[in-house]
Structures are given as C-alpha cells and as structure tokens.
Amino acid sequence: MDALAAAATSPSKFRRLCRLNEFHEPTTASFSDGHVQANLIILPERYAQDFRNLCMRNPVPCPLIGETRPGDPRVPEHLASDCDIRTDLPLYNIYKNGKLAGTKNNISEEWKSDSVAFLIGCSFSFEAALSANGFTPRHTELKRNISMYRSTVPLMPAGVFSGRMIVSMRPYAGDSVERVRAITRPFIQAHGEPIGWGPEGARALGINDPDGTHPDFGDPSEIRDGEVPVYWGCGVTPQQAIIDSGIEGVVVSHAPGHMLVLDLLVKDVCQTK
Amino acid sequence: MDALAAAATSPSKFRRLCRLNEFHEPTTASFSDGHVQANLIILPERYAQDFRNLCMRNPVPCPLIGETRPGDPRVPEHLASDCDIRTDLPLYNIYKNGKLAGTKNNISEEWKSDSVAFLIGCSFSFEAALSANGFTPRHTELKRNISMYRSTVPLMPAGVFSGRMIVSMRPYAGDSVERVRAITRPFIQAHGEPIGWGPEGARALGINDPDGTHPDFGDPSEIRDGEVPVYWGCGVTPQQAIIDSGIEGVVVSHAPGHMLVLDLLVKDVCQTK
Numbered sequence: 001m002d003a004l005a006a007a008a009t010s011p012s013k014f015r016r017l018c019r020l021n022e023f024h025e026p027t028t029a030s031f032s033d034g035h036v037q038a039n040l041i042i043l044p045e046r047y048a049q050d051f052r053n054l055c056m057r058n059p060v061p062c063p064l065i066g067e068t069r070p071g072d073p074r075v076p077e078h079l080a081s082d083c084d085i086r087t088d089l090p091l092y093n094i095y096k097n098g099k100l101a102g103t104k105n106n107i108s109e110e111w112k113s114d115s116v117a118f119l120i121g122c123s124f125s126f127e128a129a130l131s132a133n134g135f136t137p138r139h140t141e142l143k144r145n146i147s148m149y150r151s152t153v154p155l156m157p158a159g160v161f162s163g164r165m166i167v168s169m170r171p172y173a174g175d176s177v178e179r180v181r182a183i184t185r186p187f188i189q190a191h192g193e194p195i196g197w198g199p200e201g202a203r204a205l206g207i208n209d210p211d212g213t214h215p216d217f218g219d220p221s222e223i224r225d226g227e228v229p230v231y232w233g234c235g236v237t238p239q240q241a242i243i244d245s246g247i248e249g250v251v252v253s254h255a256p257g258h259m260l261v262l263d264l265l266v267k268d269v270c271q272t273k
Numbered sequence: 274m275d276a277l278a279a280a281a282t283s284p285s286k287f288r289r290l291c292r293l294n295e296f297h298e299p300t301t302a303s304f305s306d307g308h309v310q311a312n313l314i315i316l317p318e319r320y321a322q323d324f325r326n327l328c329m330r331n332p333v334p335c336p337l338i339g340e341t342r343p344g345d346p347r348v349p350e351h352l353a354s355d356c357d358i359r360t361d362l363p364l365y366n367i368y369k370n371g372k373l374a375g376t377k378n379n380i381s382e383e384w385k386s387d388s389v390a391f392l393i394g395c396s397f398s399f400e401a402a403l404s405a406n407g408f409t410p411r412h413t414e415l416k417r418n419i420s421m422y423r424s425t426v427p428l429m430p431a432g433v434f435s436g437r438m439i440v441s442m443r444p445y446a447g448d449s450v451e452r453v454r455a456i457t458r459p460f461i462q463a464h465g466e467p468i469g470w471g472p473e474g475a476r477a478l479g480i481n482d483p484d485g486t487h488p489d490f491g492d493p494s495e496i497r498d499g500e501v502p503v504y505w506g507c508g509v510t511p512q513q514a515i516i517d518s519g520i521e522g523v524v525v526s527h528a529p530g531h532m533l534v535l536d537l538l539v540k541d542v543c544q545t546k
Contacts, residue, residue: 049544056461060330060429153426154477156333156468156506159458185432188329195429204427233429271322 007033011261012081015088021105023090027257029124036190036266037259038065038119039235040089041242042107042252045070045114050159054241055120057156061165061237063121063189065264071113080262085117086110091255098246107252120235122259123168125190125266126183130170133183137170138221145256146170147215148234152206153195155241163241167195167205167231171212171223174198180230186271191233198228205231280306284534285354288361294378296363300530302397309463309539310532311338311392312508313362314515315380315525318343318387323432327514328393330429334438334510336394336462338537344386353535358390364528371519380525393508395532396441398463398539399456403443406456410443411494418529419443420488421507425479426468428514436514440468440478440504444485444496447471453503459544464506471501478504 006025009017011032017023028037043051048070055064066079075083086108094102094110104110123146127137139146146168153165172180177197185193196205212221212229217236223229239253254260279298282290284305290296301310316324321343328337339352348356359381367375367383377383396419400410412419419441426438445453450470458466469478485494485502490509496502512526527533 053458053461053465057333057465059332152477154469157466159466185326188326192326192330193430193432196427204425 003030006030011035011263014261015080015083018090018105019084019087025090028090028259028261029257032261033128034266036065036262036264036269037122037124038262039122039239040085040092040252040254040260041118041120041238042085042111042115043118043242044112044249045116047160047247048116050161051118051238051242053158054155054161054238055118057158058165058237060191060195061155061233061235063191065119065121065189067119068117070116073111073117075117075119075260079119079264080260085260089254089258089260091258093253093255095243095251095253097248098243103255110250110252112250119260119262120238121190122235123191123232124259126187128266129183129187130180135172135176135180135183139170139219142222144219144221146218147212147221148217148236149205149207149209149231150216151231155237160245160247161241163237163244166217166234166237166240167207168234169212169215169221169229169231171221171227172230173226174228177228177230184232188271189269191235194230194232197230201231202229207231276303279303284308284536287534288353288356291363291378292357292360298363301363301532301534302530305534306401307539309338309535309537309542310395310397311535312395312512313358313365313525313527313533314391314393314511315358315384315388316391316515317385317522318389320433320520321389323434324391324511324515326431327428327434327511328391330431331438331510333464333468334428334506334508336464338392338394338462340392341390343389346384346390348390348392348533352392352537353533358533359384362527362531362533364531366526366528368516368524368526370521371516376528383523383525385523392533392535393511394463395508396464396505397532399460401539402456402460403453408445408449408453408456412443412492415495417492417494419491420485420494421490421509422478422480422482422504423489424504428510433518433520434514436510436517439490439507439510439513440480441507442485442488442494442502442504444494444500445503446499447501450501450503457505461544462542464508467503467505470503474504475502480504
C-alpha cells in the first residue's frame with residue numbers, strides 16, 4: 001500500500017484488515033495518521049493489579065491508556081469502536097512462562113476467561129510530530145528499527161514486577177535539544193519529553209555508547225558530528241519487566257512494530273497548554 | 274494536647290486552630306486520625322504546568338492529590354471544606370530565588386494573583402498502617418525525624434524541573450519486608466510500596482550507609498541485627514527539585530512535619546483490592 005493510502009486508512013478499516021488477516025506490512029507506523037497507536041500486554045487477572053500499579057508508578061515508560069474487563073475481549077468503546085483485542089492487531093507475540101513461544105495473527109485460543117488486556121502509549125504519536133517539525137528521527141531516515149538501551153534506572157517496583165527502565169534513543173544536534181524537548185513534552189500518554197540527553201544524561205542512565213552503534217535492542221543508529229543522544233522512556237520496558245518477573249502462564253503482547261490502531265486522536269490526548 | 278485528644282481533633286477544628294495561630298505542637302503527625310495529610314508547594318502560575326508534569330511523571334515521590342486555581346486560595350471542597358491555603362497550615366517555609374527566606378504561620382502577604390498551590394501525598398498515611406500492624410517505624414520509636422537520602426535515581430525531567438529522587442528509610446527485619454511491602458502497597462497516593470530494600474536495593478539507589486547512621490537529611494536511624502534498610506519515595510523530592518531548579522520568585526512549602534490536614538479519609542484513597 002502506498003504511503004498516502006496508508007495514512008488515510010481509517011482505524012476501523014485498518015482493524016478490519018487485521019481481523020481478516022489481510023494486513024502484511026512490516027509496521028503499522030505510517031497507518032491511520034493522527035490516531036493513537038498502542039502497545040498491548042495481556043496477562044492473567046491475578047497479576048493485573050500489580051501490573052496496573054507498575055504502570056501507575058512508572059508512567060513515563062509505561063503510560064496506561066486503558067484496559068479491558070477480565071475475560072471480555074472488547075476494547076472500551078471510547079478507545080476503539082467494535083474492536084476485538086484477539087483479532088484486531090496485525091501480529092502478536094505469545095510468551096509461555098517467560099519465553100517467546102510463537103507469533104500469531106489471531107489469539108482467540110490464548111484468550112482465557114481470566115485474561116486482561118492493557119493498552120500502553122507508543123512513541124509513534126510523538127515521532128509524527130518530530131517529523132512534522134523537521135526533526136525526522138534518524139531510524140526513520142535510515143529505515144531501521146529504533147535503538148534501545150537497558151538503563152540502570154530502577155523501575156518503581158509493584159508487587160511481582162520490578163526491573164530497569166528501557167529507553168529509546170534518537171540523535172539530535174546539541175542546540176536542538178530544547179526544541180525537541182518542547183515538541184514531545186505534550187505527549188504525556190506517549191512517554192512525553194526525553195528523560196536524559198548528552199554525555200551527562202547518558203551517565204545518569206548508565207549508558208555508554210557515544211557513537212550510538214551498540215544498542216541493547218533494535219538496530220544501530222548514527223550519532224553525527226555536533227549531535228548528542230537523546231533518550232526517551234520506551235514501551236518495551238513493561239514487556240521486559242514481565243518477562244524478567246518469571247510469572248507463570250500465558251502472556252501475549254503485540255509483535256514489535258505491530259500496534260493496535262485506536263479511534264482516539266493524538267490531538268485529543270495531547271496537552272494543549 | 275494528649276495523644277487521644279490529638280487523634281480525635283476533627284480536620285476542620287484542626288485547621289481553625291491553625292488559622293487562629295493556636296496550634297504550636299512540633300508536628301501534625303498524630304492529629305486527626307484516619308485523615309489524609311498533605312505536603313504543600315505554592316508556585317507562580319508560569320511554572321505550574323511544568324510542576325504538574327513533574328508530579329505526573331514521578332508519582333511515587335510526588336503523588337499529586339490536588340491543586341488550587343491560580344490566585345484562588347480556597348482548597349477544592351472535596352479535599353477540605355472551607356479551607357484557606359494561606360492560613361490553615363500550622364507553619365510555612367518561604368523560599369526566595371531558591372533560598373529559605375523565612376518561616377511564618379500565615380502567608381497572606383506571599384499569596385499573589387498568580388499563585389497556585391499543589392497538595393502532595395505524605396507518608397503519615399501509611400505509617401499509621403505500619404504501626405497498627407506491629408511495624409512501628411524506628412524513628413517513631415526513637416522520637417526522631419525520619420532518615421532521608423538523596424539517591425542517584427534521576428527524576429523524569431519536566432520542563433524547568435529535574436533532579437534526583439529523595440527517599441525515606443525505615444529499617445525492618447529481612448523476613449518482614451514482604452509484609453511491609455504489602456501493608457504500604459495500597460497507599461498509591463502516599464508513596465505506596467517501597468522502591469528498594471536490603472543491600473541490593475541500596476546499591477540500585479546509590480546509597481551507602483549500611484548502619485543507617487549517616488542520612489543526607491533528617492535524623493540518624495538504627496539498623497539492628499537481622500534488619501535491612503527499606504526505602505520509600507519521599508515528599509521532600511519535589512521541594513528539593515524546585516530549590517535546585519533556581520526558578521525565580523517566591524515559593525512556599527509547609528514547614529517540615531507541619532502538614533495540611535484534609536477532610537479526605539485515608540481509607541477512601543487507599544486501593545481496596
């Protein structure tokens with residue numbers, strides 16, 4: 001599908017394509033322009049309160065947008081109309097006892113009477129704003145996956161869940177950092193402004209990769225002359241915390257880059273002040 | 274005033290005593306049993322959105338309970354009825370250009386047409402629950418101030434505000450930690466469960482004081498045989514972040530231990546699940 005057609009696909013049409021298994025693009029990033037896309041985590045109900053608290057206590061890497069009722073696969077109507085969480089994402093990762101057990105485009109078999117789905121904000125929301133302001137992220141320019149690092153910053157623990165914050169990195173000219181901060185600041189439900197930048201920020205986060213060529217996850221970046229690394233909270237954080245917790249049973253997430261496209265508009269969840 | 278009379282003083286009666294300058298006890302800790310007490314920060318409106326974001330991005334050390342409208346000194350009715358933020362705390366600290374400039378029992382002169390007051394949850398809420406369950410905090414037993422440390426954990430920055438998380442420490446037997454975590458977990462608007470404990474927790478927070486005798490703020494504690502330090506988010510964090518930010522103009526906070534007593538009941542803001 002070409003870029004204009006992708007951007008113009010309505011969220012409900014997009015979800016119908018997923019449901020019919022007719023969406024096979026490598027990422028949802030450029031689809032349904034202006035609509036919020038969400039990371040997905042599905043857990044057994046007995047871990048739901050701890051996970052909800054993990055999100056409430058760590059809203060920068062884990063901004064909770066909404067959740068389903070236990071056993072009920074319908075996404076709340078105000079987020080996405082007529083949306084079935086079992087079929088309306090293009091691709092899912094399935095974890096059993098903390099290990100990746102497979103990838104599917106339909107998780108009707110994995111959805112149980114005690115399953116709860118959590119929807120978490122995603123950086124696609126603010127990346128569109130960066131590009132629109134002339135700050136196209138490097139990984140977009142290079143057509144690569146974003147660079148991610150496991151920082152030394154401890155998550156605020158919540159019951160069975162703890163871990164370290166995972167951050168995404170985009171390089172920008174040193175004198176652009178304040179502008180980049182201001183552009184992403186309003187996206188409070190999508191990681192918001194950066195959490196650190198430059199050599200001092202890297203030190204505070206326990207990251208030592210001045211060239212941006214050795215990330216812990218994703219693809220290498222390029223930090224060019226005059227540029228500094230800028231770090232944001234990253235939605236891989238809750239996924240990694242769940243895997244590291246070793247909780248029993250089946251956990252489902254979106255496959256990387258394959259988000260749930262909501263009806264919710266980015267401009268309606270963005271601070272206007 | 275004796276302990277029973279203090280515990281039984283209604284919040285509105287307590288606030289009236291403050292307004293008439295008739296409250297001269299060293300702390301509000303034991304007053305108006307079962308009601309939420311709050312830390313206070315008053316800022317010029319031009320910093321309000323950044324400060325609100327600081328709280329939203331760091332809810333464990335900075336749990337925002339409510340705020341006033343700019344220039345309007347009335348606390349929202351659902352938090353405290355007929356409450357004037359300029360007079361209804363027993364004692365205030367006044368900062369000018371980041372330096373402590375004085376202490377007053379009435380800040381009518383400092384309240385301006387652009388002042389905004391923020392109310393932030395306080396550990397008094399969960400300390401009562403710890404004591405009721407046989408886990409009386411050490412500093413209560415020793416009749417001292419709580420021990421506090423400046424951790425190496427970076428705050429999630431928000432506009433002009435950044436800094437490091439400040440934590441409070443209470444020692445407990447190693448095999449009590451899970452019980453202590455569970456007791457304080459529901460107090461989501463009052464720092465909630467601990468953020469680290471034991472030698473590993475101390476390392477992750479960058480704290481090196483195994484005997485608990487050299488805190489950065491407050492009084493020394495005593496970590497006894499078989500005990501480990503347990504660290505919680507601390508409401509001094511936002512105060513310190515504001516002082517460190519060097520913002521211009523007048524900032525007012527409660528004086529240490531001299532909180533605003535709200536009508537709000539602790540049990541009504543506590544998770545029940």
